Amino acid sequence: MGKVAIIGVGQSAFVRSYPGSIRELAFEGFSAAMKDAGLAAADIGASVVCSAPEYDKQRSPAGVLAEYLGLNPQPTFYVESLCSSSSMGLRLAYSLVKSGLHDSVAVIGFQKMSEISSSESQERMGRGADIQWESPFGTMMPAYYAMYAQAHMAKYGTTPEDLAQIRVKAATYGQLNEKAVFRKPVTMESFTDPESRMAGPVASPLRVGDCCANADGSSCIVVASEEKARAVCKKPVWILGVGAASTSVNLAGRDLFTGLTVAQEASRQAYEMAGVGPKDIDVAEVHDCFTIAELMAYENLSFAEPGKGVELIREKQTYKEGRIPVNVDGGLLSKGHPIGATGGSQIRTIVLQLREEAGDIQVKGPEIGLVHNIGGVGLYGNVTILGR
Numbered sequence: 001m002g003k004v005a006i007i008g009v010g011q012s013a014f015v016r017s018y019p020g021s022i023r024e025l026a027f028e029g030f031s032a033a034m035k036d037a038g039l040a041a042a043d044i045g046a047s048v049v050c051s052a053p054e055y056d057k058q059r060s061p062a063g064v065l066a067e068y069l070g071l072n073p074q075p076t077f078y079v080e081s082l083c084s085s086s087s088m089g090l091r092l093a094y095s096l097v098k099s100g101l102h103d104s105v106a107v108i109g110f111q112k113m114s115e116i117s118s119s120e121s122q123e124r125m126g127r128g129a130d131i132q133w134e135s136p137f138g139t140m141m142p143a144y145y146a147m148y149a150q151a152h153m154a155k156y157g158t159t160p161e162d163l164a165q166i167r168v169k170a171a172t173y174g175q176l177n178e179k180a181v182f183r184k185p186v187t188m189e190s191f192t193d194p195e196s197r198m199a200g201p202v203a204s205p206l207r208v209g210d211c212c213a214n215a216d217g218s219s220c221i222v223v224a225s226e227e228k229a230r231a232v233c234k235k236p237v238w239i240l241g242v243g244a245a246s247t248s249v250n251l252a253g254r255d256l257f258t259g260l261t262v263a264q265e266a267s268r269q270a271y272e273m274a275g276v277g278p279k280d281i282d283v284a285e286v287h288d289c290f291t292i293a294e295l296m297a298y299e300n301l302s303f304a305e306p307g308k309g310v311e312l313i314r315e316k317q318t319y320k321e322g323r324i325p326v327n328v329d330g331g332l333l334s335k336g337h338p339i340g341a342t343g344g345s346q347i348r349t350i351v352l353q354l355r356e357e358a359g360d361i362q363v364k365g366p367e368i369g370l371v372h373n374i375g376g377v378g379l380y381g382n383v384t385i386l387g388r
Contacts (some may be wrong), residue, residue, distance in 0.1 A: 174334025215336025252365025262381025
């Protein structure tokens with residue numbers, strides 16, 4: 001079969017509390033993507049709806065959203081892989097188009113996390129780990145990633161200041177992103193000022209400033225066959241490589257705590273499929289749910305050798321003007337993290353970069369971009385490579 005392209009992207013603003021229903025929230029990202037693609041709902045062959053369950057009361061949201069968005073009687077699918085759901089949804093959409101089963105598919109990611117309280121949300125996230133052997137003991141997402149941070153610091157001498165620099169970079173670009181929850185500057189002094197909220201402890205060594213926040217939001221990616229893309233789209237962005245991996249849900253079953261093996265394996269697959277290597281990537285979006293997650297991504301994606309990722313942030317090589325710009329839309333640390341919509345938002349950013357439509361955050365002349373999206377505490381890994 002021919003190549004597969006992304007011909008439309010959209011997302012809602014990410015907010016702390018969305019006032020409408022999940023239908024209305026999903027419509028915001030969907031309508032933006034359809035306008036971008038120049039298509040109507042009747043032109044879409046199938047839809048893939050992506051979210052993490054238990055944040056709202058609706059069971060089988062795919063059917064509800066398909067009806068509301070005018071996508072009946074086309075088939076709809078529901079995909080869930082925690083925080084990487086919409087990247088996994090893109091993988092499914094790619095397969096449906098590549099096989100010739102459909103000539104276009106809409107990947108719709110959403111999450112309305114404000115439906116429940118913060119404590120309830122943390123409990124739900126904890127259940128992303130094993131409910132028999134881990135989560136009953138109170139482990140939650142910050143604590144898990146804090147263990148990875150401690151291991152990285154113990155082995156490589158990484159410091160809390162290195163992690164803080166990642167948040168400072170995120171805030172530098174978050175200020176420029178009208179879709180982001182947090183649009184205020186963050187300085188290194190914010191992490192040492194006892195009066196600053198950023199300096200508050202969460203799970204040692206992680207502080208408030210090292211952690212992303214929950215958010216409500218939606219995203220949509222329209223995928224099409226080569227024939228359809230060339231017929232309707234002036235600037236198709238081609239899906240060059242898709243990689244995915246999983247690992248033991250229990251940390252006791254893992255043998256690496258200074259990185260995520262799923263990211264290593266997913267990137268290996270994606271690089272091989274795309275026929276490129278780390279040095280060919282011009283711009284990247286990585287899953288920075290915590291500052292340590294971005295640092296590990298530098299190394300897991302082979303942008304830096306193990307233990308050398310700190311050099312990239314210290315030398316500002318991951319800034320817009322650097323050797324490998326990373327998260328120049330502010331990342332999850334600035335945008336917020338509406339679980340099911342996050343991967344689609346990352347993909348949207350790279351598509352806009354490759355079309356040179358990213359405005360104030362535009363990287364100069366990118367040809368190839370990468371998206372790294374992680375589900376749970378490194379339980380699922382997805383890496384997608386896109387090209388002009």
